[in-house]
Amino acid sequence: MNSWKDNIRKVVPYVPGEQPKVDDIIKLNTNENPYGPSDKVRSIRLDLDNLRKYPDPKSSLLVDKLAEYHKLKPEQVFVGVGSDDVISMCFLTFFNSDKPVFFPDITYSFYDVWADVYRIPYEKKPLDENFNIVKEDYKKENGGIIFPNPNAPTGKLVGLDFIEDIVKANPSSVVIIDEAYIDFGGETALPLIDKYENLLVVRTFSKSRSMAGLRIGYAMGNAELIKYLNDVKYSVNSYTMNTPSLVLGSAIIDDEDYFRESVGKIINTREKFTAELERLGFTVLPSKANFVFVSHKTVPATEIFEKMRENKIFFRHFNAPRIDNFLRITIGTDEEMERVIKVLETFCSATK
């Protein structure tokens, strides 16, 4: 018998990191920033009466602010409800061919979900044995390219030459560099967008900008690329950014000193924490992100994961080939990471 169920798009959704509803935990599983927004931003009182009106569909307050900050024209900036919304729109807009989209086998686990939901063919290109992206793999015919830099969950960075090589080799594809973690020690590909019209750089407010709860992401590229993206966005939802996002998001961009200070603290903590982990017998991939990706020489990742959970400390474990003995640990405050080391010390050691 015919049923409405026959016409359903059936998918296997992305599973976000757990958001435990209990207090008094150390939450290092979703790469949030341990430092909240600055006092200046926190003191903003929103005009809630104004909520009766639609927000500006062009999000000009935020777009203009970002353009000014990055020394671009507003026509070169696209904003969305987190970089997930931005990248989802990019898949729908730019990866509209029968050729496969390329991305690494070990990377942000949402890429294949978007490809699946929009019925886009794709090929995962394996990282090498040291978890590096293999450049030559991205020089074959494709329908688009995307990878994060630094990559997630490895934290490993590639240089601008590496990116330029790939962009130059692919004039028939849009190449998207997902710079969610770039502020924690990487060099941005942004200077290349004036040179290559097929390059798009994506950022988020959820990590270095301490604003995961607002859901803001953005893309930067040449004006024509951004126009195509906006056309699709206006065909899906004209008003995506709500008024609190526009007001608070643009205010936080003015807070350059606070931003640099909190990012600097996280980088410092990451380096100290890495040294401590190595002392305890961990292999730590060199990270330029606000997390580290680690494996212990003797204690299995799942065992560490569970033991930490019992101690109310949450890491992220991916039950996936090649990385199932690794854990991704977000960098919190110094105090939080000292507590983590203290607990780890009770059952992990270099000499076992």
Next chain:
Amino acid sequence: MNSWKDNIRKVVPYVPGEQPKVDDIIKLNTNENPYGPSDKVRSIRLDLDNLRKYPDPKSSLLVDKLAEYHKLKPEQVFVGVGSDDVISMCFLTFFNSDKPVFFPDITYSFYDVWADVYRIPYEKKPLDENFNIVKEDYKKENGGIIFPNPNAPTGKLVGLDFIEDIVKANPSSVVIIDEAYIDFGGETALPLIDKYENLLVVRTFSKSRSMAGLRIGYAMGNAELIKYLNDVKYSVNSYTMNTPSLVLGSAIIDDEDYFRESVGKIINTREKFTAELERLGFTVLPSKANFVFVSHKTVPATEIFEKMRENKIFFRHFNAPRIDNFLRITIGTDEEMERVIKVLETFCSATK
């Protein structure tokens, strides 16, 4: 030569109503509520420090509140970034067949845009000469059905029997009733969702709830329908609802008295305004929405539109077949509508 432009999804986007950036205007072009949220909601002070954390991906605060309000289970409620986001997800999820989706020729002008962006075939079913939906048109083989009740921009309502007939005749399709304007005098189809598993009812916070600036919409249906919708949503963007939306959106649902009072005022104003328009020679379709759809016996719609604009009063005009001599006018406060009548009086009259 091959170019990245070959792989672009090219679309003609929806054009939202103008959001003029000047003050001191009477804005009756996007069906916003003239009354802001209640004092109780406006006095809420958001915990901005908390923005560093991701929002609850399940939006439980808001979903549970809506479920309680409508006497449903939380599994029967889906929330999104405005009803546009909700309906967009519905098109992607439920209208996944080669058969055409049916909706009226004169209706919310986003429906065909969504169908186009997702490459869904569709057929527009003409309203009759009195702008009524023709029920029999919706009893042919189709890939899904959607219409607003009351319809937009006509404001005309159909009864529950009418809807039940269509839902019953289409067990192989999901039928979506877009109840954006139902609170202004209509009878909701909500009681039918327990009886028909293929029925989905969609609502928005942008009209009767005075919260257009927050971007909140929701859908209600049987738990299986909602689960499919959530699977697709989690495959597009796991965290769509930001923290301010969850906190303020759930608070406003508690404000039942204020809600009823402001909706009552708008209905009263609509009836008074309708009588005045008729006095001035307008044909006014019987409206159960927070707008009226009107045509003058002698003065062309575009002339009225321009004259009002010169007087800083914004109506909505649709340059579309059959309705290009009509204007959609949002119901504002009594004072605003009195001013509208005063200006209209200078060039519209029942005689000549």
